[in-house]
Amino acid sequence: METFNKRCVALYSGGLDSLLAVLIMKNLGFEVFPVFVKTPFYKKDISKLQAQLKKYDLNLIVVDDFDGYISMLLNPKYGYGKHFNPCIDCKIFFLKKAKAVAKNIDASFFVTGDVVGQRPMSQRSYSILRSIEKNAGVEDTVLRPLSAACLPETKMEKAGLIKREQLYCIKGRLRKPQFELAKQFSLDDFETPAGGCLLTDLYYSKKLKDLKESGEIDKLNIQLLEYGRHFRINGSKFVISRNENETKTMKELFGDLPHITSSKGPAGIGIFTKEVDLETIKTAASIFKRYAPKAEKLKYSGSATLELEIDAMDDKLIEHYRIGG
Numbered sequence: 221m222e223t224f225n226k227r228c229v230a231l232y233s234g235g236l237d238s239l240l241a242v243l244i245m246k247n248l249g250f251e252v253f254p255v256f257v258k259t260p261f262y263k264k265d266i267s268k269l270q271a272q273l274k275k276y277d278l279n280l281i282v283v284d285d286f287d288g289y290i291s292m293l294l295n296p297k298y299g300y301g302k303h304f305n306p307c308i309d310c311k312i313f314f315l316k317k318a319k320a321v322a323k324n325i326d327a328s329f330f331v332t333g334d335v336v337g338q339r340p341m342s343q344r345s346y347s348i349l350r351s352i353e354k355n356a357g358v359e360d361t362v363l364r365p366l367s368a369a370c371l372p373e374t375k376m377e378k379a380g381l382i383k384r385e386q387l388y389c390i391k392g393r394l395r396k397p398q399f400e401l402a403k404q405f406s407l408d409d410f411e412t413p414a415g416g417c418l419l420t421d422l423y424y425s426k427k428l429k430d431l432k433e434s435g436e437i438d439k440l441n442i443q444l445l446e447y448g449r450h451f452r453i454n455g456s457k458f459v460i461s462r463n464e465n466e467t468k469t470m471k472e473l474f475g476d477l478p479h480i481t482s483s484k485g486p487a488g489i490g491i492f493t494k495e496v497d498l499e500t501i502k503t504a505a506s507i508f509k510r511y512a513p514k515a516e517k518l519k520y521s522g523s524a525t526l527e528l529e530i531d532a533m534d535d536k537l538i539e540h541y542r543i544g545g
Contacts, residue, residue: 224381227251227327228363229318232280233262234269236398236410237333237366243405244365245331246276248386252331255321257314258284260442261418272409283317290437293419297355303425305417308352315356329376334364335398336371337391346371366390366398418445426544441493444474448491450543451507454500458541460511461488478522480508487512495522506533507541 228245232238232254245252254273256264270280292313296306318330334343343349349371353359360375363382368374370389376382390397402410418424427445430452431437441457447470448459461467467488480490480501490508505518509532512518520526 222375222379224328224376224379225326226381227253227322227325228329228331229253229255229322229325229327230331231314231318231333232256232269232273233333233416234264234272235333235416236395236402236407237335237338239272239333239407239410240398240401240405241331241333241365242273242278243276243407244386244388245363246278248382251327252278253281253321253325253327254278255281255283255318257317258282259289259310259417260286260439261424262416263418281321283321285317286439289313294432294437301420303420303422304428305419305425308348311352312355315352315358315362319356319358329361329363329374329381330358331363331365333366335390335392336364336367338393363387366401423544430543436493444491444493449511451504451538451541452543453503453507453541454497456496456500457493458490458500458504458507460490460508463488478520480505480518480520480528482512482515482517483519483527484517485512485515487515487518492522498526501526502528502530503533503541505530507538509533510535510538 226249228250230238230242230245230252232242233256242252242254256266256269266282273280292309293306296309298306298308300306315330322330334349336343336346336349349364353362363374363376364371366388367390368387369384370391373384377384388401419428424445427450431441434455436457444459447466448461451458461470470489470491474491478492478495481487487508488511490504492504501520505520505528508518509515509530513532518528518530520528
């Protein structure tokens with residue numbers, strides 16, 4: 221029979237389910253190593269996650285593999301969910317990263333906050349959970365403390381490392397059992413239930429699909445997705461800030477890129493991700509003018525500097541260029 225030690229690597233998101241899974245294992249005397257796998261689309265304050273775990277004398281391990289994640293995102297074996305979310309492949313990716321961590325610290329099994337039947341794609345059924353294990357190369361070594369008591373025994377249970385009566389049988393989409401469990405652990409500082417992943421957002425997904433189709437998925441373009449109104453003009457990306465705060469941030473982050481601003485009168489900023497031709501500049505300026513009606517002079521700054529006197533584009537025509545709604 222396979223032998224196990226009491227060290228486990230736990231996938232940690234900062235949400236209630238993963239926090240409960242970690243605390244269950246810690247309270248049972250296991251040495252738990254929480255791992256947060258960063259992605260560009262799941263925005264978390266790492267310092268807050270670290271502080272959350274420090275309360276329980278736990279240290280967070282952060283794994284960041286941008287290129288690997290993007291490669292998975294562009295070619296998911298199990299496809300996408302409703303929008304641009306490859307949830308099954310994403311969980312496989314996370315477990316593969318956890319496996320690498322486990323090898324370095326000599327941990328013998330894995331823990332997740334999965335609740336069978338809770339999420340429509342990656343937690344839909346036990347067979348999906350098993351498929352994720354197999355594809356990640358961690359078959360039979362993933363313990364899901366919140367649902368384990370209503371799932372088949374794992375190798376860890378069969379080996380006597382943990383008893384079934386120490387685990388829980390939570391399933392389905394209702395969150396009441398987790399909230400009750402949170403009370404038992406005296407938890408009052410946890411995130412409200414939500415997906416949190418930008419890949420499940422309709423409008424964000426449309427903008428990301430546009431990047432995929434244009435072959436422009438890189439760190440710069442992904443960072444720019446968080447800001448402004450997005451347009452595709454003659455094959456080039458153009459992003460206009462929506463308010464004063466966004467204008468300030470975009471100037472700070474992207475002000476070295478080719479852009480359109482106003483040299484007279486109030487306006488935001490419109491960012492290009494590369495140098496563009498005169499026709500594209502004029503079209504972009506006309507769109508920009510629609511959102512800066514009081515601007516008297518528009519200015520393009522790039523490899524050359526141009527001042528533009530141009531009329532605002534009609535709203536119906538603008539929709540021809542808009543990305544994502």
